[in-house]
Amino acid sequence: MKYRIKEVGLELGVPVSTIRYWQKEFADFINPEKTDGGQRRYSQQDLETFLQIKEQVYKQKRSIESVRETLKGSDSSCPDIDWSDKTILITGGTGSFGKHFCHYLLDRLNPKAIRIYSRDELKQHEMRIEFKDDERLRFLIGDVRDGERLLRAMRGVDMVVHAAALKQVPACEYNPFEAVKTNVHGAQNVINAAIDAGVKKVIALSTDKAVNPVNLYGATKLCSDKLFVQGNAYAGAEGTCFACVRYGNVIGSRGSVIPLFLQQKESGTITITDERMTRFWITLDHAVELVLQGFRYMEGGEIFVPNIPSMRIMDLAEAIAPECAVKHIGIRDGEKLHEALTGEDEGRNTYKYKGMYVVMPSHSWWKRKNYVEAVKMPEGFVYTSDANEEWLTVDELRQIVFGEAEQKDNRATDVDHGVPARAVA
Numbered sequence: 001m002k003y004r005i006k007e008v009g010l011e012l013g014v015p016v017s018t019i020r021y022w023q024k025e026f027a028d029f030i031n032p033e034k035t036d037g038g039q040r041r042y043s044q045q046d047l048e049t050f051l052q053i054k055e056q057v058y059k060q061k062r063s064i065e066s067v068r069e070t071l072k073g074s075d076s077s078c079p080d081i082d083w084s085d086k087t088i089l090i091t092g093g094t095g096s097f098g099k100h101f102c103h104y105l106l107d108r109l110n111p112k113a114i115r116i117y118s119r120d121e122l123k124q125h126e127m128r129i130e131f132k133d134d135e136r137l138r139f140l141i142g143d144v145r146d147g148e149r150l151l152r153a154m155r156g157v158d159m160v161v162h163a164a165a166l167k168q169v170p171a172c173e174y175n176p177f178e179a180v181k182t183n184v185h186g187a188q189n190v191i192n193a194a195i196d197a198g199v200k201k202v203i204a205l206s207t208d209k210a211v212n213p214v215n216l217y218g219a220t221k222l223c224s225d226k227l228f229v230q231g232n233a234y235a236g237a238e239g240t241c242f243a244c245v246r247y248g249n250v251i252g253s254r255g256s257v258i259p260l261f262l263q264q265k266e267s268g269t270i271t272i273t274d275e276r277m278t279r280f281w282i283t284l285d286h287a288v289e290l291v292l293q294g295f296r297y298m299e300g301g302e303i304f305v306p307n308i309p310s311m312r313i314m315d316l317a318e319a320i321a322p323e324c325a326v327k328h329i330g331i332r333d334g335e336k337l338h339e340a341l342t343g344e345d346e347g348r349n350t351y352k353y354k355g356m357y358v359v360m361p362s363h364s365w366w367k368r369k370n371y372v373e374a375v376k377m378p379e380g381f382v383y384t385s386d387a388n389e390e391w392l393t394v395d396e397l398r399q400i401v402f403g404e405a406e407q408k409d410n411r412a413t414d415v416d417h418g419v420p421a422r423a424v425a
């Protein structure tokens with residue numbers, strides 16, 4: 001007997017979006033057949049593998065990485081990180097990513113301590129309550145513009161996630177010097193403090209907007225990416241390692257197209273900027289897993305990019321509001337038709353590895369030890385949402401969207417794009 005993805009979801013009692021995510025993460029262990037129309041059909045063996053995954057992730061609260069290791073035996077070339085003796089600092093720890101990262105780590109990996117570093121005491125207070133005064137969390141008030149404070153905050157820290165940023169496109173356009181201070185000088189301060197405090201590994205969060213940037217936000221994040229990649233030159237051979245993780249908007253998050261369509265549906269008309277538009281689809285869980293994978297494999301200078309499916313905006317409209325009229329309102333300044341997660345210049349250094357693309361640095365002094373089975377992408381490779389090999393169908397989108405309510409904790413509360421009142425993903 002062969003199962004459709006929907007049937008696998010029903011059998012397991014988990015949303016189709018989760019099955020899809022597991023399919024991607026455990027691609028080496030689940031081998032569905034494909035129909036002529038490109039739909040997956042799962043075997044009984046696949047179903048049993050999914051059951052094992054569910055047991056380990058849901059009941060045993062294990063990370064995707066460690067489940068993967070169990071399924072394949074151990075990967076001794078690069079062992080999983082033991083987080084129980086690690087102190088982590090997260091700049092921007094009260095933000096959407098930061099909070100999700102903390103939930104994930106505290107629930108499943110039991111780190112020694114997580115230091116939250118951000119400016120606003122109210123957000124920290126609310127987070128303390130949300131996390132029920134978890135003793136492993138420490139709240140440090142500080143600005144990434146303040147190098148001295150960062151250095152003190154990083155003493156005794158093993159790993160840093162740099163998530164703090166100004167990320168609203170219009171705010172960065174209107175306050176350009178402030179965007180540079182936080183996103184560029186802040187990155188430089190994080191790098192300096194990490195080296196001086198002896199931090200072992202730092203991952204900075206990047207965005208699709210840093211690829212061929214068309215606005216100041218993207219330009220500052222591109223500059224930040226370059227600083228982190230090149231920051232390894234300051235650290236020396238045995239010093240701190242720096243890498244980036246790059247992903248696009250977390251779809252379904254506040255201000256993005258799904259809540260907008262759901263709201264507009266009531267009026268009988270939905271707005272679309274351009275019907276050719278495509279977007280990648282990523283969940284916050286996946287973003288967190290990517291950072292954890294990055295920490296595991298990084299040697300310094302990599303940009304980690306998730307391998308994720310795309311969707312067409314018109315398919316999403318069809319999935320959410322098939323009965324509605326569509327009003328075209330035109331593409332806005334700074335908006336792209338398609339998302340790009342790697343640029344042309346990065347293509348020749350991009351490798352496919354364990355469900356991700358890894359843009360390797362081109363340092364002459366860089367010696368690779370990991371990534372033994374990595375597959376080099378062909379010359380000219382770019383990873384864009386319109387040229388993706390995997391697409392979400394209307395049916396799958398409908399499943400994901402109308403199952404979304406059950407997955408609130410899998411969402412960001414905000415997106416890093418500009419004006420939220422128009423239909424962009």
Ligand SMILES: NC(=O)c1ccc[n+]([C@@H]2O[C@H](COP(=O)([O-])OP(=O)(O)OC[C@H]3O[C@@H](n4cnc5c(N)ncnc54)[C@H](OP(=O)(O)O)[C@@H]3O)[C@@H](O)[C@H]2O)c1
Pocket residue numbers: 091092093094095096097098117118119120121123142143144145162163164165166167182186205206207208221247248249250412414415416417
């Ligand atoms: N959300 C997305 O769709 C998305 C997509 C791709 C990449 N990213 C990237 O992911 C990262 C995190 O995004 P997010 O969605 O979690 O952002 P967010 O929800 O807006 O959170 C931003 C965090 O940064 C802190 N912060 C801002 N300026 C700071 C400063 N000068 N010093 C210290 N802390 C500061 C904020 O707290 P205070 O205001 O209290 O300081 C808050 O904790 C960003 O680097 C962003 O570029 C986001």
